[in-house]
Amino acid sequence: MIEIEKEVSPPRRALLVGVETGREGRWEIEDSLNELAQLAQTAGLETVGREIFKRLRPHPATYIGTGSAKGLADRCREAGVTEIIFSDDLSPAQLRNLEDASGVEVRDRTELILVIFARRARTREAKLQVELARLEYLLPRLGGAWRHLSRQKGGMMGTRDAGEKQIELDRRLARDRIHSLKKEMERVRRQRSAQRKLRRQTGIPVISIIGYTNSGKSTLLNALTAAEVRAEDRLFATLDPVTRQVELPSGRKVLFSDTVGFIRNLPHHLIDAFRSTLEEAAEADLLLEVLDISHPRVRERKTVVEEVLRELGADRTEMIVALNKIDREPDPYRVREAAGRIEESIPISARSGENLDLLLAEIDRKLSSGRRNFRLLIPQSRPDLVAALHRDGRVGKIDYHLKDVYLEVLIEPRALGDSRSYILEK
Ligand SMILES: Nc1nc2c(ncn2[C@@H]2O[C@H](COP(=O)(O)OP(=O)(O)OP(=O)(O)O)[C@@H](O)[C@H]2O)c(=O)[nH]1
Ligand SMILES: [Mg+2]
The missing domain is CATH 3.40.50.300 (P-loop containing nucleotide triphosphate hydrolases)
Known part of the structure; x- marks a missing residue:
């Protein structure tokens, strides 16, 4: 099955990694690692160290370069690190290669934020939103787990195919779920916009x-x-x-x-x-x-x-x-x-x-600042409008006639609502 609930549970020891390209200042990288440490803490991780690598351009296979990846692995062993968190986004291949090299779990900042959101989501809507975001993030990354499996059984005829088939199946399941989540979110969106309209009418x-x-x-x-x-x-x-x-x-x-x-x-x-x-x-x-x-x-x-x-x-x-x-x-x-x-x-x-x-x-x-003065003659049969004018505007003068109420009100035009039909021309 697709692994959606990849929760972080303490105590886990994280090593934070940032890459300096030279285009940003030293300050900037320190800041982003500080923020990453806060994110890690929020996700329940203990930060045991930070590493900043210098690289002009990311290495396609390992992001930090093969030599640095080896150094990182040593550092992980020394410090008893259980996972590495990268401050930049990694490609699925980079993630996999770094996990292979270091022997510990590797996450990027996006995944860390997704984990935090998943933990924080309380309402059904928030949960749907988070699930959608995580699936979209995971979709291109599906396959890592199966790659391990096919390698373990390496040499046996057909396992590679079986793995590939399973990846295809997982992908299809993920896509179907994304599709239905999107449809549901669209419903939520329409609902919200209808609620907003109603609220507008109240002024x-x-x-x-x-x-x-x-x-x-x-x-x-x-x-x-x-x-x-x-x-x-x-x-x-x-x-x-x-x-x-x-x-x-x-x-x-x-x-x-x-x-x-x-x-x-x-x-x-x-x-x-x-x-x-x-x-x-x-x-x-x-x-x-x-x-x-x-x-x-x-x-x-x-x-x-x-x-x-x-x-x-x-x-x-x-x-x-x-x-x-x-x-x-x-x-x-x-x-x-x-x-x-x-x-x-x-x-x-x-x-x-x-x-x-x-x-x-x-x-x-x-x-x-958008308020203007209006003179209105509202029928006595519409006390609701008179009440709304009192609520949303400042009523300067009010006279009760036999059938109508005369009002002078300082109010925003858009808050007038149905009262608009009773504006007196000059
Ligand atoms: N000293 C000080 N601390 C504040 C003040 N306002 C908020 N804080 C603290 O800042 C922290 C974050 O406050 P929140 O109100 O949760 O911030 P938020 O913007 O709602 O944060 P998120 O919901 O996480 O996006 C808390 O520890 C607050 O106690 C302030 O005026 N002075
Ligand atoms: Mg808040």
């Missing part, structure tokens, strides 16, 4: 909290709404979207939604599989990006977020940036510098609650 604006993983999105949602979303010092603590209602200072009600975080080089299989979740985030009325200002690579992370948004077609949605974790940043100059450089940004601490009032006021202002 309550949706604000999506987005940002790099571990930047503090869930902590912020918790601070704003007393929601109890799991927030922890791990990568991808949140996979399933959570939405909560909040009242802004003006009395306007909005929905905040918190969802899966972004990461540098987000594996493509995951972007595709999580499209319905990510689209939900991207189609908000307003994006609230949370940036961890205490992280040394703030700029790069902001760029990553922008790239993912572009990919989702959401790069033109209005955005406010929360520069989070100011309680942890000892250098006030750095915060001021970032606030000056990044448009529409507000320094906050989701943990201490500092400046959350400013953030809410800014969101209020941003949402109100």
Whole structure:
């Protein structure tokens, strides 16, 4: 059968491997290994060492070169390593060759992220998405296990054929499953888009909290709404979207939604599989990006977020940036510098609650900027419309007549809904 559930169970000792091509700086490789170590920890692995190899171009068979692969094998034996994690993506052949050379399991970063997602998925939708992503990742890699088998029985007539046949069978099964998962995801996508439409009709604006993983999105949602979303010092603590209602200072009600975080080089299989979740985030009325200002690579992370948004077609949605974790940043100059450089940004601490009032006021202002004054004459038979105008707009004047209600309201045109038919011309 196809091995979908290749879980990591502790204690397992990992060696992290990065390759420096000379095109990136020393810093960059250190950073990506730091992030890889965090991913490994999240997956329940103990990191026992790091190796950085220098290579201008990846070696087609072993990525790091044959000599280095031998060195790596020695290092694994010395340190009692049970698996090697590569910071770059490896081809199926490179994976196999490196496993042969080292005698331990080899994974690349994409697979590690997939393992974490699989562990974190709680809802049926998230589980479907993860399964789809993993199968798509595994499909070209099917065959490794059978290669071992045919070699063990080497020389026996026909086993090679039997192995090949089994690979073909596995591939077909995987493809069938991918097909049915895709169909199911399409259904989920349609459902979500129908729900979004309904929500639009209620006129309550949706604000999506987005940002790099571990930047503090869930902590912020918790601070704003007393929601109890799991927030922890791990990568991808949140996979399933959570939405909560909040009242802004003006009395306007909005929905905040918190969802899966972004990461540098987000594996493509995951972007595709999580499209319905990510689209939900991207189609908000307003994006609230949370940036961890205490992280040394703030700029790069902001760029990553922008790239993912572009990919989702959401790069033109209005955005406010929360520069989070100011309680942890000892250098006030750095915060001021970032606030000056990044448009529409507000320094906050989701943990201490500092400046959350400013953030809410800014969101209020941003949402109100599209408001206009309307004069309306609503029939008494439609108290629902009058209630909606009170909820979504600011009612300046109201007069009850025999059959109608006269109102002057400051409201966004798109929030008018059915009231649109009762606008009084000048
Ligand atoms: N010092 C400090 N820590 C914070 C702040 N906000 C969040 N954190 C911590 O940062 C870590 C990550 O917070 P989360 O809210 O889980 O981050 P997230 O963006 O939801 O992360 P994912 O769901 O994994 O993408 C947790 O340990 C939080 O306690 C803050 O303002 N100050
Ligand atoms: Mg979270």
